[in-house]
Amino acid sequence: MVSEQNGFILREPGAKSREVIKRDVNALSPSYTRSYGFTIDHGKGSELWDVDGSRYIDFAAGIAVLSTGHSHPRVVEAIIEQAQQYLHIGGTDFFCPKPVELAEQLQRLVPIHNTAPSDKLVYFANSGTESVEAALKLARYQEGRSHIIAFYGGFHGRTMGSLSLTASKSKQREGYPYIPGGVTHIPYPARNQCEEGAGGWCDAVGYIEKFVLKKVPPSEIAAIIVEPIQGEGGYLVPQDDFFSSLRAFCDKHGILIIADEIQSGVGRSGKFCAMEHWDVAADIVCLAKGLGSGMPIGAIVASKEVMGHWTPGTHASTFGGNPVSCAAALATIGVIEDEGLLDHVTELGDYTMKRLHAFMKDHPALHRVDGKGFMIGLDFYGSNGEPSPAIRDAIVNQCYLDGLITLGCGSYGIRFAPPLVLTKELLDEGLSILEHAIAQVEEDMW
Numbered sequence: 244m245v246s247e248q249n250g251f252i253l254r255e256p257g258a259k260s261r262e263v264i265k266r267d268v269n270a271l272s273p274s275y276t277r278s279y280g281f282t283i284d285h286g287k288g289s290e291l292w293d294v295d296g297s298r299y300i301d302f303a304a305g306i307a308v309l310s311t312g313h314s315h316p317r318v319v320e321a322i323i324e325q326a327q328q329y330l331h332i333g334g335t336d337f338f339c340p341k342p343v344e345l346a347e348q349l350q351r352l353v354p355i356h357n358t359a360p361s362d363k364l365v366y367f368a369n370s371g372t373e374s375v376e377a378a379l380k381l382a383r384y385q386e387g388r389s390h391i392i393a394f395y396g397g398f399h400g401r402t403m404g405s406l407s408l409t410a411s412k413s414k415q416r417e418g419y420p421y422i423p424g425g426v427t428h429i430p431y432p433a434r435n436q437c438e439e440g441a442g443g444w445c446d447a448v449g450y451i452e453k454f455v456l457k458k459v460p461p462s463e464i465a466a467i468i469v470e471p472i473q474g475e476g477g478y479l480v481p482q483d484d485f486f487s488s489l490r491a492f493c494d495k496h497g498i499l500i501i502a503d504e505i506q507s508g509v510g511r512s513g514k515f516c517a518m519e520h521w522d523v524a525a526d527i528v529c530l531a532k533g534l535g536s537g538m539p540i541g542a543i544v545a546s547k548e549v550m551g552h553w554t555p556g557t558h559a560s561t562f563g564g565n566p567v568s569c570a571a572a573l574a575t576i577g578v579i580e581d582e583g584l585l586d587h588v589t590e591l592g593d594y595t596m597k598r599l600h601a602f603m604k605d606h607p608a609l610h611r612v613d614g615k616g617f618m619i620g621l622d623f624y625g626s627n628g629e630p631s632p633a634i635r636d637a638i639v640n641q642c643y644l645d646g647l648i649t650l651g652c653g654s655y656g657i658r659f660a661p662p663l664v665l666t667k668e669l670l671d672e673g674l675s676i677l678e679h680a681i682a683q684v685e686e687d688m689w
């Protein structure tokens with residue numbers, strides 16, 4: 244039995260969920276985009292319970308954030324220990340050991356083009372969009388270079404600077420007339436669209452050379468910002484030669500590559516940074532989401548040569564590098580390494596791809612399955628051969644009714660983005676729910 248309230252379909256019994264949703268609608272901004280009525284009570288590992296006591300498997304990880312799952316004991320312990328010592332000091336004006344410790348870990352883990360670990364520097368922010376703002380300011384701090392190239396479908400955040408780079412959905416920019424300029428968007432060479440011959444421009448460097456350089460000389464281009472695997476845009480993997488050709492072009496013209504690893508980084512793809520899959524390193528790397536296992540933190544990493552342009556006062560933040568968030572991030576890195584999560588994600592990600600590809604053969608509504616590790620996108624089409632947001636929405640809803648938390652991406656995709664600690668047992672249980680939901684919606688709507 245289900246019922247509807249405020250546009251959400253609710254599982255029964257949903258009295259407590261309904262009550263929270265009713266108050267939420269009267270108290271919180273209408274700009275949030277909830278598509279169903281899941282109302283959290285608590286989580287543990289890769290499982291969740293709603294306020295009415297129903298259990299769910301989590302394939303969304305709080306929008307690809309909960310890398311170590313819900314309330315990993317080691318992360319919780321690190322948070323408590325730091326909170327008892329001190330909560331805040333203001334890393335812009337005082338020295339503090341925790342951000343130093345975390346910066347040293349990121350020097351070791353985040354590859355930067357032609358840079359040894361000890362020649363890297365780290366700046367801390369509080370979120371993804373702030374990391375992107377920092378990267379944007381750093382790239383533009385170079386003398387005479389201010390233009391930025393970004394990709395259609397890319398999502399880099401919602402504050403004004405990062406919004407100028409975002410071209411994922413027009414809704415995100417609609418109604419804001421003063422978004423900063425100096426940005427040219429170009430087509431993202433998603434390998435599935437290129438293989439299907441439907442993607443238009445698959446040679447990104449060719450596009451820049453043919454079109455962008457007619458408008459802006461390369462000497463004025465500060466950076467090209469790219470998600471190694473597009474996230475909000477639809478979990479799209481680029482063509483294999485994309486990063487090597489981009490690197491060669493940027494090296495030739497002295498242009499920086501900013502890798503927005505906010506969604507794809509911290510192990511989600513099976514590597515610490517997703518760009519490692521292509522053996523190419525960026526000049527500035529943005530991290531956030533999974534870094535703090537749910538505590539707000541963002542970071543950018545760059546070479547001393549690049550970040551060394553900044554002088555005291557050129558950029559800072561009161562809360563950036565908060566010691567509690569840094570403690571959570573240090574524990575997150577410890578869990579990822581000690582529990583062998585990169586190998587785990589690679590192995591179970593391959594298994595998931597195989598299982599969904601096999602399922603796809605008999606289920607034409609599932610049009611595409613692609614990704615890396617625990618960053619896999621599923622696209623849904625209708626019987627008319629066109630992408631179908633309606634079928635996708637119905638499957639997301641059906642999963643919720645059957646006890647699986649999923650999230651859409653792009654216009655007609657579902658993202659598989661579970662906690663990195665997801666067990667094989669829960670993965671199998673969750674995939675069965677997903678497959679059942681697809682089959683059921685296909686029966687009704689195909």
Ligand SMILES: Cc1ncc(COP(=O)(O)O)c(C=O)c1O
Nearest residue numbers: 370371372398399400474505506
């Ligand atoms: C690739 C990417 N960059 C930036 C952001 C913005 O992060 P935040 O929502 O923490 O500001 C997101 C968020 O979804 C993202 O996926």
